[in-house]
Amino acid sequence: ENTIVQSLRVVFREPVTIILYFSVLFFMSPRLTIFTILIIPITGAIIGGITRRLKKKAVQSQESLGRIVNILDETLGGMRVIKAFNAERFMRGKFDQETDYYAGVNVNMARKNELASPISQFLGVFVVAGILVYGGGLVLSGTSDLGASDFITYIIIFTQVLNPAKEISRAVSSIQRGIASAERIFTVVDTPPKISSPASPSPLRSFEKSVEFKNVSFAYQEATVLKNINFTLSRGKTIALVGPSGGGKSTLADLLPRFYDPNEGEILLDGQNIKDFDLSELRSLMGIVTQESILFNDSVFNNIAFGIEGATESQVQEAAKIANAHEFITTLEEGYHTSIGERGSKLSGGQRQRLSIARAVLKNPPILILDEATSALDSESELLVQEALTKLMSNRTTLVIAHRLSTIQHADEILVIEQGEVVQRGTHAELNQIEGLYQKLSTIQSV
Template sequence: MSSAVSQRHVLLRTLDYLRPYWGLLVVSALCSMVVGAMDGAFAYLVEPVLKKIFAGKDTGIFLLVPIGIIALFVLRGICRFTYDTTIKLAGQKAIQDIRNDLYGSTIRKDMAFYNRQATGELMSRMTNDIGMMQDGMANVVCGLFRDLISFLSLLVVIFYRNWQLAILCFIVLPVTIYPAQLIGKKIKNAARRSLDVMGGIGSILQETFSGIKVIKAFGLETRVIERFRTENLAFLNQYKRFIKYESLAMPVSEMIISLGIAAVVYLGGSQVLSGRMSASELFSFIAAMIMLFNPVKKLQGSWNVVQRSSGGAERVFQLMDAQRLIVDKDATVELARVSGRVELHEVSFSYGDEPVLQNISLSVEPGRMVALVGPSGGGKSTLAALLMRFYDVSSGAILLDGHDLRAISLESLNRQFALVDQETTLFNDTIANNIRYGWTDASDAEVEAAARAAFAHDFILELPEGYATNIGDRGVRLSGGQRQRICIARAILKNAPILILDEATSALDTESEKMVQQALDNLMLNRTTFVIAHRLSTVLHADTIVVLEKGRIVECGSHADLVEGSGLYSRLHALQFSDQPVKGDAASA
């Protein structure tokens, strides 16, 4: 797709968001037509009014002119206010729809997409890029009818007054088009590059504010400040180019237009001196011509703003149109609550060219507990992600109650799983609402029952507003154990038949771990459970322990069977439960 076609597509797609608000656009267009037509009327009336006042000595018209000016400008002001408010309201509603669509499409992207995108970059596109689109939409639509009608009405006046001078004047206008296009393209490119750098600044802000504890602990303030200054300087350098090109556009246009004005003044003055044209006619023509160049400059300014905003619009639509890898097929199965039987047949998975899992085969009966253990990087969390279909397998198949995950609708598949992660993801909301994320329609009594089962009810009642207490960003007002129990209550409320615990107690102290483990025991009851753990003490009672190393299953069995063997699990167990040094590759695990 060529650059011109791409830009036209972006502009048309942006304006298409205004279609639902055509009523506001019609009102704005009618009012802007009145305002634009008044410019032509003012220029036209200059000549007859001046002739009657000064040549005809008509004092009556002289007295009415001030009143007429006031009345016309009152009407003009009312129309201008109306078209400004209606068009800006329509533009704001359209931007709201764009922002909603962008957020909705981004949230629905799969995990592979989020692995490629920095959080700060996504935030920048949701804010800075859409803000730039908003500026462009307001300018192009607000100025379109008003300046175009004003231009056409004034054009009629100057041709009516003196078509020869009008042609001379009109010849200058096309000369301004090429510089405007050239400068506009540079404005667009500079704006897009500026937004790219601003995305980097957003990423730095997100990383530093979320990791402020580490920055303080390691004394990294100077380092992160210098990193931010470097990125901010890069933004300034890019933005200076944008300022240069945008500031250059109007002076270049005015210099070219001045040639036409000078020619008209000279030739028009010659006609007045030779008696072929009256002074009042020339004055009327010059007034119309000067007024004509004003909407031309405004239209060019709007064009430059459109160029700038199209850089943001391209980035917004690029993000909106990014293809999802995990989608429903044409014919999918809608599952009710499953029994929880999970089968993996020769499952392999790669991140790009990097193999992560190779030939994994496993069968899990409903209600059983399976522990996934092994050295870091062995593929445990990736296997759990494949079970929830955050990614699709590279080869092989995963079956749930005999159905291939790829044949199950994503919505019904999601209902079958509950996740308790080592990263306790809580939201800046009340405790009740954080638990209710597990089931949005749950009653207060059901929320409380889930909290009791998670051993969270007692500490919740001790908080200032109980279940209505706002827990702050990421649950900062709670301890680690309290946050984890809220997450467990959320999973209990969801009541899914399959549970995935990913290092759910790894970051807790002994007392908190004991309380959380009791809550997990309630959660695991009568559910097929996959437990990812490094601490083997948490999986001793698992029905099956699967040992993963370098993406392969190297051992599988009960704790008693594996600990008596001489494999990796036995060495890991000895390393964690014995004071004696252990030789072999367990040390590196």
């Protein structure tokens, strides 16, 4: 913004002024003007060298500022951990080190920026001196096409070129800093999304039959997470994913709303690849409750009604009742219109999770994805929410990720995932009769 405001006028006005002055000078003495034009590139190269270094320092400054903001964000967000581990001195030292570097770069950049103007003045005087020596010699020898008085006029007009030249020099310095800032911004802004809707998406009005994972494999860069996954999730059924942490359960659930695309295989919705559908239409069929409660610095009402236009008070309250959240909401200072703070900081972990569940309930989607939806609840709340979710899931297609096997005993099918592969599958009763990972997990949790 500063680059545009400060430099736009200079960039458009001053070059025109210089061209007009040089037109007059060329008309007065072509020979002397050609000599002048030959000297000017030398001065331009010197100033150009300074501005190139200025851009390099500006890039370093912007990168350092980004690191400072990151340190501040981490420090404020992790305040409890920092205090608990007595790491205040370490974080302060980290911050001081980065700000010292940032200050040094900016001082260096300011010096170079301030050098541009005096150097351009010095070089301007140097050029004038050159013209005086060369032009004066021509006048004294009688070989110049200018008389003594005209030569003085020529010098006076040429000195008027110096001011616009200095303005251009300053503008170029400012532009170099602006370019460095713009490059940092547009590197992020212009990054194309890896997941996008097709140019001509197939219409998607509803979900009728099933979701099928067909030979699906996925890897983060070179780390393979899922290997040849096959299963069918029929309409109205519930499939649960269980297994050790890091096995790929959450990644598998993320593939359905296309947060990622599989490296191999395909995911079919009613027999058609989900890549053929518009992203917003595909995701409108799904309600997602993540393991981490994602809430916003807004009221309880707006967090539950997030993304749903025209939601009424009664609808929001009904969703909260199903998620076992209505009771604690009514005890808040302003009820449903109470601000919950940044990331829901005014609420407990269980309360935040219940709001996330209420948000999914209000959306009333045909497909539910529950990623450890009850993980942050106490035993009493978990039981009540689980009963509500069981009623909610009875008419919906549900993909559940759970570590607590007690919450998925009534699933139509349970997939046991270990190291990215389905190692067992069946109902709770069937898997408990087979010696394997599920029986081991069930035994551990029943102790």
